[in-house]
Amino acid sequence: MTQPPDLVLIGCGIVFETIASTWPQLSQGERKLQLIRLDSTDDAANAVNEQLSLLNNTEIEIFAAIDQNALNFARLEIYGQARLLGLKSTTLIHPSAIIAPDSRIGENCWIGAGAIIASGASIGNNTLINTGARIDYGAQIAANCWVGSGASIGQYVKVGQHVVIGSDINLGANITVGRHCSIDMPGAYLTSLAEGTFIDSLFPSAVHIYTSKSANKTMPQTDITAKEASK
Amino acid sequence: MQSRMPPQAYISQDWFQRERELLFKPLWQFVGLKMMLAQHNSFITRNIGGIPIVIQNFNGELRAFENLCAHRQNPLQTQAHGIRSLVCGYHGWKYSSDGKVENMPFEHEVFRYEQQERECLGLKRFRLETIGNLVFINLAADSLPLNAQFNQALIAQLEDVSNAFDSEVLFTTYKTKLNWKLAYENLRDGHHPRYLHSRSLYQNVRFQVAMDETAIKHAKQYHANGTKDHQQALDLLAGFSNGGPDEPIKTRESYAWHEYVERYSDKDWYYNWLIFPNLHIASGSGGYSFIIEHHQPVSADRTDVMIYYVTAKKKRPYATSAAVLHAHLMGADTVLREDFEVMENIQAGLHSNAAHAVLGDYEYGISAIQDWYMDVMEGKVTL
Numbered sequence: 001m002t003q004p005p006d007l008v009l010i011g012c013g014i015v016f017e018t019i020a021s022t023w024p025q026l027s028q029g030e031r032k033l034q035l036i037r038l039d040s041t042d043d044a045a046n047a048v049n050e051q052l053s054l055l056n057n058t059e060i061e062i063f064a065a066i067d068q069n070a071l072n073f074a075r076l077e078i079y080g081q082a083r084l085l086g087l088k089s090t091t092l093i094h095p096s097a098i099i100a101p102d103s104r105i106g107e108n109c110w111i112g113a114g115a116i117i118a119s120g121a122s123i124g125n126n127t128l129i130n131t132g133a134r135i136d137y138g139a140q141i142a143a144n145c146w147v148g149s150g151a152s153i154g155q156y157v158k159v160g161q162h163v164v165i166g167s168d169i170n171l172g173a174n175i176t177v178g179r180h181c182s183i184d185m186p187g188a189y190l191t192s193l194a195e196g197t198f199i200d201s202l203f204p205s206a207v208h209i210y211t212s213k214s215a216n217k218t219m220p221q222t223d224i225t226a227k228e229a230s231k
Numbered sequence: 232m233q234s235r236m237p238p239q240a241y242i243s244q245d246w247f248q249r250e251r252e253l254l255f256k257p258l259w260q261f262v263g264l265k266m267m268l269a270q271h272n273s274f275i276t277r278n279i280g281g282i283p284i285v286i287q288n289f290n291g292e293l294r295a296f297e298n299l300c301a302h303r304q305n306p307l308q309t310q311a312h313g314i315r316s317l318v319c320g321y322h323g324w325k326y327s328s329d330g331k332v333e334n335m336p337f338e339h340e341v342f343r344y345e346q347q348e349r350e351c352l353g354l355k356r357f358r359l360e361t362i363g364n365l366v367f368i369n370l371a372a373d374s375l376p377l378n379a380q381f382n383q384a385l386i387a388q389l390e391d392v393s394n395a396f397d398s399e400v401l402f403t404t405y406k407t408k409l410n411w412k413l414a415y416e417n418l419r420d421g422h423h424p425r426y427l428h429s430r431s432l433y434q435n436v437r438f439q440v441a442m443d444e445t446a447i448k449h450a451k452q453y454h455a456n457g458t459k460d461h462q463q464a465l466d467l468l469a470g471f472s473n474g475g476p477d478e479p480i481k482t483r484e485s486y487a488w489h490e491y492v493e494r495y496s497d498k499d500w501y502y503n504w505l506i507f508p509n510l511h512i513a514s515g516s517g518g519y520s521f522i523i524e525h526h527q528p529v530s531a532d533r534t535d536v537m538i539y540y541v542t543a544k545k546k547r548p549y550a551t552s553a554a555v556l557h558a559h560l561m562g563a564d565t566v567l568r569e570d571f572e573v574m575e576n577i578q579a580g581l582h583s584n585a586a587h588a589v590l591g592d593y594e595y596g597i598s599a600i601q602d603w604y605m606d607v608m609e610g611k612v613t614l
Binding site: 073180 | 267312398399400401402403404406487551553556557558560564
């Protein structure tokens with residue numbers, strides 16, 4: 001039987017430390033773990049470039065583990081850099097997580113302890129699902145996202161790229177969360193959120209990023225033209 | 232010297248109402264950024280001086296109207312920003328760029344207005360001017376020209392800097408418990424950052440007070456004599472708005488995204504524009520990014536601080552632009568909250584018998600504005 005490749009864990013933060021400390025359970029003693037611990041997430045790709053270029057892609061797999069910094073772009077920098085160098089990335093699933101067999105999970109994903117991924121759900125590359133989170137039937141979470149501990153994503157919810165869903169957030173069924181959103185105020189969200197929306201306890205009014213493109217996409221379609229109304 | 236501003240100027244709702252009429256109505260007021268109004272039918276809504284306003288793009292022309300349908304006064308646009316033609320959702324009345332009712336569904340079947348009455352139906356329109364990407368409106372029918380409120384040199388600078396703004400805009404509102412005048416006074420106080428922002432902004436920008444002896448002398452003379460005539464009042468008003476490079480930045484951070492934008496300037500300076508009465512534009516990154524801060528009075532003791540963050544114009548789209556704006560928001564939030572906390576404490580402590588402020592020489596700029604303001608409020612100057 002072929003020995004599975006060793007894992008090089010690169011990054012810092014909660015997920016990094018969790019993986020490092022639970023590695024014996026995750027690997028079941030079959031794989032070795034090498035750590036590249038970063039002091040900061042600034043310019044992460046350059047910080048690890050030299051070390052990455054020395055790795056042999058046939059002997060190891062990598063896992064980029066940086067939390068939600070900069071809408072998950074900091075983690076993407078390392079993951080992307082590793083892929084450009086031809087390194088393979090893996091997905092790590094805590095043994096206590098429950099994963100439906102027909103769900104789809106990309107690479108460089110982390111599914112934390114007690115998390116539930118329901119039937120028909122899909123998780124894009126480089127997305128971290130934290131302890132006890134629940135992804136319901138048919139929900140689609142795009143690449144480069146973060147789902148905090150205890151959060152729940154309702155059935156058929158669509159979450160765009162580079163979204164941060166904080167701990168104990170509940171997204172109601174069938175809504176859409178546009179890309180580049182950050183929801184960090186615990187509670188239930190039952191309506192769709194336009195891309196570039198930041199909801200944070202620091203800011204009582206939601207923060208929005210406006211682009212001419214996003215304005216087109218997000219405005220309610222209530223424009224009854226007089227011509228139509230006359231019919 | 233003792234300030235002429237009584238505590239009532241900050242706490243009295245009657246005073247606030249009078250201020251709206253005497254000061255805000257005749258002055259040009261910032262309402263938003265042109266980049267948010269770039270497409271046909273794009274709009275923003277604001278409440279200016281207690282009046283709901285819609286600014287709408289009609290095939291490239293920006294128009295400002297009262298945001299109330301002429302029929303039953305239902306707001307025409309209900310979102311803060313969007314793209315939608317100017318149609319009332321209540322009964323489907325549609326308005327054209329001149330504010331007239333362009334289409335009234337079932338007009339002849341159910342409304343049956345007399346011709347004269349029908350012709351009078353329309354929206355109240357307000358004057359609108361732009362300086363680069365900054366949009367201003369004026370609520371008065373017969374108002375000052377914009378170039379009387381701001382001098383030509385400043386207009387040229389504002390045009391230049393705002394044309395450097397990128398079209399991706401992060402926008403949020405802080406609902407603060409303070410009178411709007413505390414905000415402009417705070418911004419014109421160059422001595423507070425070393426104490427209030429000692430662990431934030433001051434670490435990187437060593438703000439120095441400018442002891443301009445000639446200006447101090449003029450401010451004292453003005454304090455003693457008051458406004459001579461209308462022309463002097465206008466000259467002073469134009470002088471209240473100014474800006475440009477303020478202080479050198481100690482260590483300018485370099486980020487990868489800097490390569491992707493057209494920097495406004497090549498100087499590592501903190502840029503600062505104070506635009507009277509209630510707009511502030513700054514760049515703490517030497518022209519790579521900007522904060523636009525609009526202090527919108529809501530009542531005597533409430534101000535909505537509307538914040539726009541933009542980077543300099545992108546050379547090309549880059550993936551992390553939303554994260555860059557988000558990081559700016561989080562960074563500036565610390566400094567803003569330090570200011571809000573002090574101003575809200577001052578506001579909370581004010582009462583009708585509170586003492587007047589006692590201004591030092593370095594506060595000559597605040598003193599001149601306060602003296603001018605009091606002459607306006609006491610009817611000695613009409614704008």
